[in-house]
Amino acid sequence: MDTLKVVQQRRIIWYIKSEVVLLRFFFQSILLFFYRIIRNTLFNHFYFISLIYLHKVTSMKNFYKELLTKVSICLLCVYCSVTNQTLAQTTTINYQVDYSDFPNPERGFYKHYETTDFTSDNVSPQLDLAQLMVARGDNKTLALRLFYLNKFKNTAIAASYLNGIQNDMNTARQAGVKLILRFAYNSTNQTMRHSDDASLAIVLQHIAQLKPIFQANADVIAAIQASFIGTWGEWYFTHPDFTNPDNSPNYINRKRVVDSLLSAVPTSRMIQIRTPYYKQNMYGNGSTGSAAAINPILSYNGSPVARLGHHNDCFLASSTDFGTYLNITEDKNYLEAETKYLVMGGETCVVNSPRSDCINLGGDADTELARFHWSFLNADYRAEVLDRWSSPGTCMNNIRLGLGYRFEMISGTFANSVELGKLLQFQIRLKNVGFASAFNARKVILILRNTSNNNEYSIPLNDIDPRRWEPFQSVFDEVDIYRNIAIPGDFKQGIYSMWLQLADPYLSLTSDPLYAIRMANTNMWEAATGYNNLQHQITLLCPNQLSLTSTKDDYSTGTKSLVANKSIIGQNTISGGKVSYSARNFVELKPIFEVKQGAVFETSFDGCQN
Template sequence: TLALCGLTLGQPAEPAAPELTTRAYRGLRPTDPAGRDGLANPERGLRNEVMLGWGLNGAPLRHIVGVGEATPEGWLTEIEHYRGWGLTMVQWYYYLDQWIDQPISAEGLARLQAGFDLLRAHGYKAVLRFAYQKHMTVADGAVIEANEEWLMHHVDQLAPLLAANVDVIGVLQAGFVGAWGEWHSSPNGHHTNHPFLSRLVTRLLEVLPPERHIHVRVPKYKRWVMENQPAGWTGLLTAAGAYQNTASARIGYKNDGFMAGPTHGGTWPEAPLQGQPGNPEFDQVTLESPWLFNDGELFYADQAGPVDGLEALTTLRLHHYTTLSLSHSYSEREGAPYTVDRWLSEPLDPERVTAAKLPHSPEYFRDIFGAPVERTVFEYLRDHLGYRLELTSATYPTRAARGQALPVSIDLVNRGFATLHNPREVVFCLVGPDNRVWEFPVSVSPRDWQPYAPGDPEYTPLTHTVSTTLQLPADLPAGWYRLGLWLPDGSGRLRARADYAVRLANGDTFWWVDEPRAHGINLFAGLAVE
C-alpha cells in the first residue's frame, strides 16, 4: 500500500486533532447583575418553616410580620417573600396528634400528598419531620404520644408516600418522639427507650429510599440507634463508608440549638468543653459531617443570648452545614431585633474572612474595578451554606468536525461549607444554533466535591477536575455551538426541571434555560462545528 504525506491511498484522511484553548473564569462580584442576591440552588441554604397536619394550615409558629394570615397554601407567600435570598428549602413539620390511637385518616394522608405536590409545583424541597407534640410539657398542651405499636403503624402508613415523593424530600428528620419530634420530653418516655428508638430509625431507613439521609438531634442518639442494631456501633463514619446504604452513612445531625449558649441548647452538655473541639461528642460531628447532610436552627428570641457572627460562620464551616433556619431570632417573625438582625448589619471584610480561614472567591469582596466592597455576616452565611460551586478554568477546542472526539476539561472549586449530598448527574451539553441540546453525561459524582480535605486544619480549597471526551455525532448540524455544564436533579421526575438544576457562582458564565424549562445549563464556551 502506498502512503503519501501521511495518508494511505484508498482510505479517508483522519481529521486533525482539535486545537485546544484554556480560559480562566471568575466568581460572582457584588456588582454583577443580582450579585448581592442569594443564588437559588437546590438542596442548600437558608430555609423557611411550615407546619401542616390536622387543624394546621401551613403557618409557621410565628408569621412574617405584615405578610398576612396564612391559607392552606400560605407558606408559599412567606417563602416567596424571601425569593431574593435564594430559599429553596422548607422545614416541614407534619403533626400526627389527631391520630394517636388510630390509623392516619385517608384525608390526613391526602393532605400530606397535597403538600408534596405543592413543593414540587413550586420548585422546593423539604427538610421533613413528623411529630405528635407541639409543646414541651402536658401542662403547656403537649399530648400523650402514640404508643409504640401505633407509632410504628403510622410509619408503615407513611412509607408509600415517602417512597413516591422522595424527589422533593431533601432529608428526613427522625422525629415522632418528644416535643416537636426532638427526642426529648416525651410524656410516654419514648425518648429514654433506646431499643425502641433504634427500631424506629431502622424502620425509617428501610422505608426511605437509600439515597436519602436521616437526621437525629444529638450525636449520642446516633450511637444509641446503632448500638441496638445487630451490627452494633461500627465507629465513626469515614470517606470509605460514605454514601452507602448503612446506618452509619445515612444518619446525620440537626442542631436545633445552634450556638444557643456553650452547650448549643443542650446539644453538647458534656462539661467542661461542651460545644467546643476536644469534647468527643462535638468532635463526632466534626469528623463525620463531610459526608452527611447537616441542618441547624437558632433558638427563638436569643433565649441563650446573641450569637457572634464570625463564631457562627466558623462553626458552620467546621460542621459542614447544608441548611439553616431563617425562622428563629429574627424581627420579621418576632417583632424585635435579634441575632439575624445583627448579622444583617454586621460588616464583614476579606481580612476577617481570610484570618478565619473561611472560603471565599477573590471577587466576592471586589467590584468591577477591583475596589473593595464590604459585605455583611448575613450575606456571607446565606451564600456559603451548603455548596457553592465556581468554575475556575476550562480547556476545550474552539473548532471541531462532526463525528470528531472533543476533549473537554474543567476545574471547579467548592466555596461553600459542604458538598452536595443527594445524587446528581454531571452532564456536558452542546446547545445548537436552534437551541437544541445534545447531552454528554460524565461518570462523576458531585458528592466528591468537598470544599476542603476533611481534617485539613488550614481548610485549603480543593480543585476538582472533570475531564472527558465528547464524541460528536456524525450527523451533528454544522454551526456555532455553546458548551456548558448541566447538573440536573438525580431523580427522573425532576431531571427535566431547570429550577432543580445547580447554578455555578460565576460572573462570566451564562445561565441558560431552554423554552420548556427542562435544562438549566451553565454555558462557559463556544465552538464552531464544521
C-alpha cells in the same frame, strides 16, 4: 427469517510497515503495559489507603492530598505519552466570580411551616403556593414542614390528612422548592406529660402509612428528620416506650423507629438525627470523636450510617447547645468529620452572647457553621439571634452565601474542534467555597447547542459526582475534571456552544431549571434552561472515515444518520429504528454487520465535507 444480513465482499488490504513503525509500536506497548500495572495496582492501592489515613489522621491531610496529586499528575503524564493524546488546538477560559446571593436547590435559609390539620382555623393549614413563591423570590428554596399528628396518637392517620400531606408535596413541586419533613405528636415541654406522645406501635403504624408518600415524592423531599418522638419531634419528653425507668433513652425502641424510617424513605434521601450521641448509641462503631465518624469510603453507599445525618435545633444556645453535646470536644470532632458526607441543618433558639454572635464580635456563629458543614438554617427562629448577625459589619452576608455548597468555576480548557465519532477533550477546574458539600445526588450533563438552529445534544457525564466536591480549604481542594467524551457519529456537523447542567436526577425535575444548580460565576447562568454557559464554542467536523463497531455503535431505536467525507466501515448491529450511512467514496459492510428484522437501513454516496 429472523435477520437480514447485508454483506459486501471484504477488501483485503495489506499494510507494509517499516521497521521504525514496528519499533515504535513495540516501545509504546511496553510503556502501556507498565502504565496499566501502575494504574491498576499502586495508584488504586494508594488512593484507598490515603482515604483511610485521611479519615484517621487529619493532621496529615494536606501532606497526603499533595502526594496524591503529584502521583496523579505523574500517571497522567505517562498516560499522555503512551496514548499520544494531548489537548492540541485548545482554548482556555478564565471565569469571573459572582459574589451575589442567588437561589440554589437544597441549601440556604429555609422557611418554617407547621400544621395540626388542614382546616381553615389552623395557623398554616395547607402550604400556600403564593407564599412559597415569594420565599423563593427571596432566595429560599427550602421549607421545613412540621406535621403534628396529635389527633392520631391512638389511631391510624386519617385519609384526609394523608391527602393534605400529598397536596403539600404538589404545591412545593409547583413552587420550585423542596421540603424538610418532620412529624410530632405534641409541642409541650412538660416532662411528666408522657401521654402527649404516641406509643411505639402507633409510630410504626404511621410510618408505614406515610411510606407511599415518601416514595412518590422523593423528588421534592430534601431530607426527613427522625422525629415522631418527643416534644416538637426532637426526641425529648416522650412516651415510656422510648424511655427507660431511670429516664434514660430506650435506644432499642428508638432504633426501631429509625430503622422503620430508613426502610420507608427512598435510599436516595438522608434522615437527620437530633444529637451526635443518639446516632452513636444506635449505629456507632464503639469509638468516640472523629474515629467514630463515617469512613469516607462508605459515604453515599446507601447504608444506614451513610444516610443518617444531623440537625441541631439549639445552635449556639449554650456551651453544649442545650444538650446537643455530652462530651463537647469529642462530640464536636465527631460531628465535624461526619458532616463532610452527611446533611446538617437546624435552627438557633436563644441569644447566648458572645458565643451566639459573629466571629468579629467574639462569637462562634460563622466559624461553627463552616466547621460543621451546615447546609440550611431556619430563617425565622430565633429572630433575636439572626438580627445580631445582620447588624452592620457582621457576618450575615457571609452566612447567606456560605450555607451549603457554592461552586465557583475557575477555568476551562476545551478543544476547538473535533471530528464526529472521535473524542472531545476538555478540562474544567472549580472549587466549592460553601460550608458543605451537596448532600443529594446530581446529574451532570454536557450540553452542545447548535449556534445556527439551537438544536441541542445532551451528553451525560455519569462518573462525575458533585457530592464529592468538598468545601475549599487549600489549592488541593480544587476540583479538576479531565474528560475524553466520545462524540457520536450521528451528530450533525456545525458550530456548537458548550453548556454544563447540574440537574436534579429525578426525571420529574431534570428539565426544570428551578431545581438545577447555578455556578457562582458572571455571564454563565441561563435561567430559562438551568444551564451554565461554559463560554466556548466548538466545531463538530465531518470525519474522513467512520468505523462502526458492535461494542459501541449498535442502534435499536429512533432515526440515525451517519455521514463521512470518504468512507464508512460497518461492523455493528442495527436492531431497530431507521439508520442511514452516507459516504462519498464507499460504504463497506463487514460480514458481522447485521440488520435485524423490523429495522430499516439505507445507504447513499452523498457524504459530507467541511
